[in-house]
Amino acid sequence: MGTALVYHEDMTVARLLWDDPECEMECPESADCSPVVGQWVSGQGPEGERRSCLACPPLHSPEYVAMVRGTQSLGKVELQALSGKYDTVYFLTSLSICARMFPGATLQLVDAVLTGTAHNGLALVRPPGHHSQRTAANGFCVFNNVAIAAEYAKQKHGLHSVLYFSWHRYEHGRFWPYLRESDADEVGRGHGRGFTVNLPWNQVGMGNADYVAAFLHVLLPLAFEFDPELVLISAGFDSVIGDPEGQMRVTPECFAHLTQLLLVLARGRVCAVLEGGYHLELLAESVCMTVQALLGDPAPPLLGAMVPCGSALESIQRVRAAQAPHWTSLQHQDMAPVLSSSIGSPEARPQPPPPAGAEYMVAAAAEAVEALRALLDQLRLRPLPPVRTAIALTSTDAALVLPPGVLHQEGSAPREETEAWARPHEALVQDEALTALGKVLNLMDGILGGQVSSGIAATPALATAATLDVAIRRGLYLGAQRLLCVAVGQAATP
Structure with missing residues (x-):
C-alpha cells in the first residue's frame, strides 16, 4: 500500500480555440503536474469512459450526459455556440472525451483506496468538476467528479452518509456564482440538515492562519464526530498566494499541513482530486506539497504570524452557530477563543520580527499548548474528569x-x-x-x-x-x- 497517482496525458490536450478572456485561464498546463510528482509515485491511467458513464446518470441527467457525448460530432462554430449557453465553460471534441474520462479516473482512485490497493492518492484530472450542476456545465466544470465519487463509494462500497464541507470566496454574495445557498446558514434540508457545511470568506487576502483556524475550529471537530470511512478532497488551489481568481494568500506549504490534518481521519484513506488553480507555478508547488503529505513526508514550517483576521473569525463563528444544533462538538460555546483577531484587513496586518531567545520559544510553546488544549476541549464528547x-x-x-x-x-x-x-x-x-x-x-x-x-x-x-x-x-x-x-x-x- 502506498500513494497512488492517477492521470493520463489526454487530460492536457484540450485547449480553447476561440477568444474568451473568462475561459482562457483554464488551460492544459493546469493538469501537467505529472512530471513533477511522478518522481515520487507510480501513476496509472484511468480505465476510461465505460466506468464513468455508469456513475454519471444518478447525479447528472441522462439528457445532459447525452448532450456532452454528442459534442464529439460538432464543429468549432457549433461548439462555440453551445458553450455560450452555459456560464464560463467551453466545449471541444477532445474536451468532451476528457470530461467523460476524468470521473473514471476518480473512481479508479476510490476503488484503489477502499480495496487497500493504495493507502491514499491523487487524481490529476481536467477539466475541474465542482461547479457543474445536474443538468448544466458551469465555471469550467462539466461533470462533478467528486460528487460522482461519493455516490459511487456509497453504491459500490457500501458507505452511507456524506458530510460536505466547503470554504469559498463569497464576499457576502457579491462574488461569482452569487449563490445564496453558499452562505453559512445553509446547512442542508430534511434528513440532510447539518451535513452541508458552508464556510464563506467575505473578503480577499485570507492566509495560512485563516485556513488553519477554519480546520481547527470547524472542519476537524465535525469530522471527528462524523467519523468518516473515506475522505474526498475537492483539491482546488486557487486560494494560493498570487492566484488571479482566488486572490487569497495561502502559501504552498500550508496545503501540506492541511493534508496532514485530514490524514488522521478515516484511517488515512484520503482521495484528493485536482480542481481549480490558475497560477501555474504555485499550482505545481501546491500539488507537490499535497503529494508529499500523502506520502508521509514532514510538512515544512509555516512562517509569519498565525493569527486569523477578524473577517475569518466572524465567518468561523457564524458557521459554528449555524451548525451547533446538529453537532455536539460545536455546542461548547463557553470556551474562550484561543486565537484573537489581527487589526485591520489582511493586507494591513503588522508583521513584527519575532523576539529572539528563550522568551520567544516559551511564548510559542505556550500558544501551541493552549491551541491544542482548546481543540481537544472542542472534540471532547463526554464530561471532563475531575x-x-x-x-x-x-x-x-x-x-x-x-x-x-x-x-x-x-x-x-x-x-x-x-x-x-x-x-x-x-x-x-x-x-x-x-x-x-x-x-x-x-x-x-x-x-x-x-x-x-x-x-x-x-x-x-x-x-x-x-x-x-x-x-x-x-x-x-x-x-x-x-x-x-x-x-x-x-x-x-x-
Whole structure:
C-alpha cells in the first residue's frame, strides 16, 4: 500500500480555440503536474469512459450526459455556440472525451483506496468538476467528479452518509456564482440538515492562519464526530498566494499541513482530486506539497504570524452557530477563543520580527499548548474528569514548579502489586525504577478510571522501555481495547 497517482496525458490536450478572456485561464498546463510528482509515485491511467458513464446518470441527467457525448460530432462554430449557453465553460471534441474520462479516473482512485490497493492518492484530472450542476456545465466544470465519487463509494462500497464541507470566496454574495445557498446558514434540508457545511470568506487576502483556524475550529471537530470511512478532497488551489481568481494568500506549504490534518481521519484513506488553480507555478508547488503529505513526508514550517483576521473569525463563528444544533462538538460555546483577531484587513496586518531567545520559544510553546488544549476541549464528547492533568513525580523531582491547573499526584500503586508487574524486567529491580513504576501504574488507574484526563510521569532512563512494556500490559489488563504507543527518542522500545 502506498500513494497512488492517477492521470493520463489526454487530460492536457484540450485547449480553447476561440477568444474568451473568462475561459482562457483554464488551460492544459493546469493538469501537467505529472512530471513533477511522478518522481515520487507510480501513476496509472484511468480505465476510461465505460466506468464513468455508469456513475454519471444518478447525479447528472441522462439528457445532459447525452448532450456532452454528442459534442464529439460538432464543429468549432457549433461548439462555440453551445458553450455560450452555459456560464464560463467551453466545449471541444477532445474536451468532451476528457470530461467523460476524468470521473473514471476518480473512481479508479476510490476503488484503489477502499480495496487497500493504495493507502491514499491523487487524481490529476481536467477539466475541474465542482461547479457543474445536474443538468448544466458551469465555471469550467462539466461533470462533478467528486460528487460522482461519493455516490459511487456509497453504491459500490457500501458507505452511507456524506458530510460536505466547503470554504469559498463569497464576499457576502457579491462574488461569482452569487449563490445564496453558499452562505453559512445553509446547512442542508430534511434528513440532510447539518451535513452541508458552508464556510464563506467575505473578503480577499485570507492566509495560512485563516485556513488553519477554519480546520481547527470547524472542519476537524465535525469530522471527528462524523467519523468518516473515506475522505474526498475537492483539491482546488486557487486560494494560493498570487492566484488571479482566488486572490487569497495561502502559501504552498500550508496545503501540506492541511493534508496532514485530514490524514488522521478515516484511517488515512484520503482521495484528493485536482480542481481549480490558475497560477501555474504555485499550482505545481501546491500539488507537490499535497503529494508529499500523502506520502508521509514532514510538512515544512509555516512562517509569519498565525493569527486569523477578524473577517475569518466572524465567518468561523457564524458557521459554528449555524451548525451547533446538529453537532455536539460545536455546542461548547463557553470556551474562550484561543486565537484573537489581527487589526485591520489582511493586507494591513503588522508583521513584527519575532523576539529572539528563550522568551520567544516559551511564548510559542505556550500558544501551541493552549491551541491544542482548546481543540481537544472542542472534540471532547463526554464530561471532563475531575483532574485535568496529573504529574507523577519521584522525590528527586519534587522541587519542580508546576503551572496552574496541573496537580502533583502523590499516590502510588501498592508495593506488592508493583513488584509483581515489574518481575519480568531486571531494569525495574532498583528502588528508584520500582518507585517510578508504582506512580505510573497509579496514574494509569486514574486515567482509565475516569478520574484523571491526562498525565506525565518521570522514569529513570535505563528503565524507560521496561516501564513502557508494563504500562501497555497494564492497560490491556484493565480493559483498554485500543492503545496507541508513541516512542520518541533513541531509547530502546519493548
